Amino acid sequence: MRRPIMNQRAMIQRITKQHTQRTQRMMSKQTTAMTLVLALGAITFSDAASAQLTAASPAALATANNYTALARGFTAIALNPAGLAMPGNPGFSLTLLPVQARAGLSAMSLSDIATYDELLIPSAVREEWLQAAIADGGFDLRGGVSVTGLALSIGPVGLQVSTVGEARGTLSPDAFELLLFGNAGRTGTTRDMSLAGTGTSSWAATTAALAVGIPLPEVQNGKFALGVTAKYTLGHISGLGRDVGSVITANPFSVALSVPSIAPASVDGLTDNGTGVGLDLGLAWEGTTWAFSAAVQNLVNTFEWTLDAYEYRAGNLTFDGRSVTTDFDGVPAATTPSTIRDELLAQRFELAFNTGVAFRPSEKLALSADFRHETGEALVIGERSSVGLGAEVRVIPFLPLRAGFSRVTDGAYQVGAGFGLELGPVVISAAYLTEKGSAGEFRAASVALSFGQ
Numbered sequence: 001m002r003r004p005i006m007n008q009r010a011m012i013q014r015i016t017k018q019h020t021q022r023t024q025r026m027m028s029k030q031t032t033a034m035t036l037v038l039a040l041g042a043i044t045f046s047d048a049a050s051a052q053l054t055a056a057s058p059a060a061l062a063t064a065n066n067y068t069a070l071a072r073g074f075t076a077i078a079l080n081p082a083g084l085a086m087p088g089n090p091g092f093s094l095t096l097l098p099v100q101a102r103a104g105l106s107a108m109s110l111s112d113i114a115t116y117d118e119l120l121i122p123s124a125v126r127e128e129w130l131q132a133a134i135a136d137g138g139f140d141l142r143g144g145v146s147v148t149g150l151a152l153s154i155g156p157v158g159l160q161v162s163t164v165g166e167a168r169g170t171l172s173p174d175a176f177e178l179l180l181f182g183n184a185g186r187t188g189t190t191r192d193m194s195l196a197g198t199g200t201s202s203w204a205a206t207t208a209a210l211a212v213g214i215p216l217p218e219v220q221n222g223k224f225a226l227g228v229t230a231k232y233t234l235g236h237i238s239g240l241g242r243d244v245g246s247v248i249t250a251n252p253f254s255v256a257l258s259v260p261s262i263a264p265a266s267v268d269g270l271t272d273n274g275t276g277v278g279l280d281l282g283l284a285w286e287g288t289t290w291a292f293s294a295a296v297q298n299l300v301n302t303f304e305w306t307l308d309a310y311e312y313r314a315g316n317l318t319f320d321g322r323s324v325t326t327d328f329d330g331v332p333a334a335t336t337p338s339t340i341r342d343e344l345l346a347q348r349f350e351l352a353f354n355t356g357v358a359f360r361p362s363e364k365l366a367l368s369a370d371f372r373h374e375t376g377e378a379l380v381i382g383e384r385s386s387v388g389l390g391a392e393v394r395v396i397p398f399l400p401l402r403a404g405f406s407r408v409t410d411g412a413y414q415v416g417a418g419f420g421l422e423l424g425p426v427v428i429s430a431a432y433l434t435e436k437g438s439a440g441e442f443r444a445a446s447v448a449l450s451f452g453q
Contacts, residue, residue, distance in 0.1 A: 052207040052233055052278065052298075052349055053078035053162050056098050056151035057453065058446035062418025062431035063390025064404030066370040068356030069284070069293040070392070073453045074151035077158040077211040079354065080295040081227025082284035084156045084213025093153045095450035103143040104435070104442025107133040107176070126180040130173070138197050139176040140440060141169040156213040165204030165236075172197035172243070183248065190253075195246035198259070203238040203347060205274070205303075207231050222287035227295070228280070233303045233349070235274030239263035240344050241315070252321055259315035262307075262336050262344055273310070276303025278349060291358040301349045312336040351375045366392040370406075385409050390416075398422040402431070412437020418446075425452050 054060075057075040060067040068079045073093030076083030083089065104110065108129045116125070133139040144166035151160040174193040177185055184190055211229040218224060241261035248255050264270055282295035311330035318325045333341070352375065358368040368390045388406025395401070399421060406414040418431030427450045435442040 052164060052205065052231060053160060053209055054100050054146040054148070054164065055079050056095050056148045056160060056162070056448065057450065058098070058100070058418050058429045058431035058448050059392070059400075059402055059420065060431075061100060061433050061444060061446045062402035062404065062416050062429075063368060063392070064388050064406040064414040064416035064433060065372070065386060066356070066368045066388045066390030066404045066406060068295065068354055068368075068370050069291045069358035070356075070366060070368050071293075073153045074158055074160060074450070075453070076213070076227070077151060077153070077160045077209055077229060078162075080282035080284060080293045080356075081158065081211035081229045081280065082213055082225040082282040082293065082295070084153060084158055084211060084227060085215045085225035086213070086284050086286050086291075087223055089156070089213070090153065090452050091155055093151075093450065093453040095148065095151045095448050095453070098148050098151070098446065098448030098450075100146045100444065100446040101144070102433075102442055102444035104440055105142070106136050106138075106140040106440030109441040110443060123186070127186055130177055130180055130186060133171075133176045134173045136440075138173055139171040139179075142442065143167050156215075158211040158213075159209070160211070161206065161208045163204065163206040163236075165202070167200070167202040169200045170198060178248075190250035192250055193248045195243045195248075195257070195259075198243040198246070200241040200261075201239065204236040204270075205233050206236065207233045207278075211280075219285060220287065222285050222290075224285045225283070227282035227284065229282075231278035231280070231301075233274075233276050233278065234272060235303065235305055236270045237264055237273060238305050238344055238347055240340055242340060254321060255317065255319040257315070257317040260313065260337065260340060261315055262310055262312050262333060262340055264309050265311040265330060266309075268309075273307075274303060274305040276301060276349075278303065289360050291360070293354075293356040293358075295354045297352040297354060298349050299351065301351075303349055305345055305347065307333040307336075307341070307345075310336075312340075363397075364394045368392075368404075386414070388414070408435065408437070410437055427451070427453050 055067065055075050055078045059075065060079065071079040071083045072086065072089045074095055146162055146164045148160060148162040152158065171179065172195050175195045175198045178193060209229050209231045211227060214226045216224040216226055239262065241259055244258045244260060246257040246259065264273060278301040279299050280295060280297045281299055284293045310333035312333050312335055313330050314327045316327040352373065354372045356368060356370040358366060360366045371387045373385045386406045386408040388404055390404030393401045399419065402418045404416045408414055412435055414433055414435045416431060416433035418429065420427055420429040430447045433444040
């Protein structure tokens with residue numbers, strides 16, 4: 001489709017002249033918009049307990065995900081089902097609608113965004129953010145959520161239904177410079193800019209899991225158990241958008257955008273876009289003061305995406321100084337280039353190993369350590385690998401205080417903290433976690449109301 005552009009040169013000159021005067025004023029609006037994006041992202045990323053299931057109790061998040069050997073009741077379903085047959089497992093436990101959310105970005109922190117909300121961002125600060133993004137190879141924004149509709153345990157049997165989703169966006173250094181400074185760039189002089197490396201991805205799925213803890217004969221004077229979790233996953237959405245060489249030239253001014261994407265054609269197509277079953281196995285042992293735990297998640301997993309309800313968009317726009325040509329029409333997913341289609345279909349739930357040890361010298365103190373490793377980079381919520389320490393202290397018996405520290409993929413670290421308030425069979429718990437590293441800063445929070453845990 002071609003449209004004549006009237007007085008294009010005069011329009012460009014006018015826009016360029018006004019741009020410098022408007023940049024500072026516009027930055028406040030841009031910052032507010034970025035804050036809104038982060039808030040929306042936080043509603044859509046959870047802890048790394050499992051790609052399909054997250055630990056329904058905030059206790060795991062509070063210890064920076066170092067809780068495997070301590071998990072009992074409904075918390076054990078996602079971490080290690082063998083915990084359902086260990087000492088301390090409640091006869092009944094239940095939680096409804098606990099939420100775990102995470103959001104974060106690189107090059108700057110969430111607190112930076114809050115500091116300049118509704119304020120003009122100094123040029124020196126924007127330059128600092130840009131240089132950080134250049135060093136990181138681009139600007140990344142991530143967000144996601146896990147909502148557990150139900151997590152229940154009755155003796156050694158547990159049932160959990162959780163919906164997990166993630167969204168990511170990446171801007172190339174030049175695209176980030178456009179966001180911060182406009183098309184004049186940080187120097188005030190237009191230049192050619194490349195958007196290569198810019199892209200988005202997202203996915204969401206619901207998993208129902210049935211877990212059973214099976215007591216085994218005692219080993220070394222300690223309780224020993226096997227755990228099995230069977231899972232059924234229903235995929236809701238997976239989407240990809242990738243820039244394949246967009247360029248904005250300065251002299252002469254022209255635009256050539258190419259951002260092909262694949263996603264469900266409509267909201268009506270977000271119900272069933274993939275199915276599969278999975279199997280987790282776990283072992284646990286507990287003595288007088290020590291406990292050990294090991295689990296293999298997705299030992300079997302048949303989940304695959306289907307593209308029947310998807311469509312492909314070429315995402316092309318060109319402007320040569322006189323006319324605009326666009327191609328954003330949706331076509332059947334069967335016409336999708338193999339590179340994008342294969343990347344989407346390769347998104348699966350990968351094999352993961354989770355081990356933990358706990359030490360309880362008294363009823364007032366429990367120390368725990370975990371090591372986790374994901375074998376792939378596909379549908380993973382949070383980091384792929386982590387190792388760390390956690391602690392639970394009960395100076396007041398009904399008020400457990402929890403904290404933890406973990407080193408995660410690429411040298412980043414997590415610090416978590418939280419508490420529980422146990423009012424008889426009713427438990428109110430909350431947790432907060434911060435992750436910092438070369439890839440940026442990420443924050444997570446969780447809150448839950450449970451019974452019998």
